[in-house]
Amino acid sequence: MTEAPFQFFTLHVLRTTRISPSFVRVTFGGEDIPRLASAGRDQRVKLFFPRPGQDAPVLPGPEDGHWWPAWRALDPAVRGIMRTYTVRELRRESQELDIDFAVHELSPGCDEGPATRWALNASPGDRVGTLAPIHEENDGYDFRPPEGADWILLTGDESALPALAGNLESLPPGVPARVWITLQHAADRCALPTRADARVTWLVREESAPAAEDAIRAADDLPQGTPYAWIAGESATVRAVRRHLVRERGYDRRAVKFTGYWRRGTSEDVLLVTGEDA
Ligand SMILES: Cc1cc2nc3c(=O)[nH]c(=O)nc-3n(C[C@H](O)[C@H](O)[C@H](O)COP(=O)(O)OP(=O)(O)OC[C@H]3O[C@@H](n4cnc5c(N)ncnc54)[C@H](O)[C@@H]3O)c2cc1C
Numbered sequence: 001m002t003e004a005p006f007q008f009f010t011l012h013v014l015r016t017t018r019i020s021p022s023f024v025r026v027t028f029g030g031e032d033i034p035r036l037a038s039a040g041r042d043q044r045v046k047l048f049f050p051r052p053g054q055d056a057p058v059l060p061g062p063e064d065g066h067w068w069p070a071w072r073a074l075d076p077a078v079r080g081i082m083r084t085y086t087v088r089e090l091r092r093e094s095q096e097l098d099i100d101f102a103v104h105e106l107s108p109g110c111d112e113g114p115a116t117r118w119a120l121n122a123s124p125g126d127r128v129g130t131l132a133p134i135h136e137e138n139d140g141y142d143f144r145p146p147e148g149a150d151w152i153l154l155t156g157d158e159s160a161l162p163a164l165a166g167n168l169e170s171l172p173p174g175v176p177a178r179v180w181i182t183l184q185h186a187a188d189r190c191a192l193p194t195r196a197d198a199r200v201t202w203l204v205r206e207e208s209a210p211a212a213e214d215a216i217r218a219a220d221d222l223p224q225g226t227p228y229a230w231i232a233g234e235s236a237t238v239r240a241v242r243r244h245l246v247r248e249r250g251y252d253r254r255a256v257k258f259t260g261y262w263r264r265g266t267s268e269d270v271l272l273v274t275g276e277d278a
Pocket of ligand 1: 044083086087100102104111112114116158159160162163259260261262263264265266267269
């Protein structure tokens, strides 16, 4: 029997670091980490969090077959809470995995989600599960610029910053890249190492920056040639940017990869149940 391309692993928290006002980096350890793989870029994994009263998440077993029906078949009141995150850095030699959690601020009266709450309270030894790839080439990443792309357009918010960082790191030397990143706080800006010829525009909400679609619409000096665009973040913004690129700028829709990472007012639980995406 061939090995499943994505498998469950148990992780424990080694340390947490508040890297900026809106981000908590959780560094996980675990003896299975050398078996995990990452394509870099926007490599996604599923994380499974324990429910109140549990000290580890309830996950399907290896004998339960394909993970998705197996997880769905578990009692919703008991099974691990599943959320999607990006591999910020995988260090197999030292058995460490970094995930950067955007710890979003909500309007008064709104409850932050369980993943955010977990990250804010995580301490060494806390356990989570992950469903992660075991091969570098896997279906869990979307940033795939085609051969003929002359330049790259990237945009996203805090939830997409780890993926944006990975995408930029993956680019070959000299490729022109234009990047718009929306953040709440100026202090959330970070270094984005890349060999590409990248120009990054930070759209800081606390400085009353325009919405991403407006900032991109106003750009009149984009590179020449065939673009490849990658858009992620809040679903409505993602849709607005995509609409602008495809309808107003006439980009080939196949060259515009877009993914809603979260939806305002809606938990990922609901998006999963309804199967909705951006
Ligand atoms: C492929 C992929 C990769 C992702 N990678 C990352 C990552 O590396 N880091 C990261 O932080 N997030 C990432 N996300 C987004 C993350 O999965 C969602 O933000 C998720 O909803 C957080 O779960 P939660 O339990 O905190 O909130 P939920 O229970 O899902 O939602 C609770 C409330 O919080 C709101 N909310 C959820 N996310 C945000 C947000 N980012 N900002 C403001 N309000 C929000 C919802 O609208 C809802 O009202 C990724 C999503 C996808 C699909």
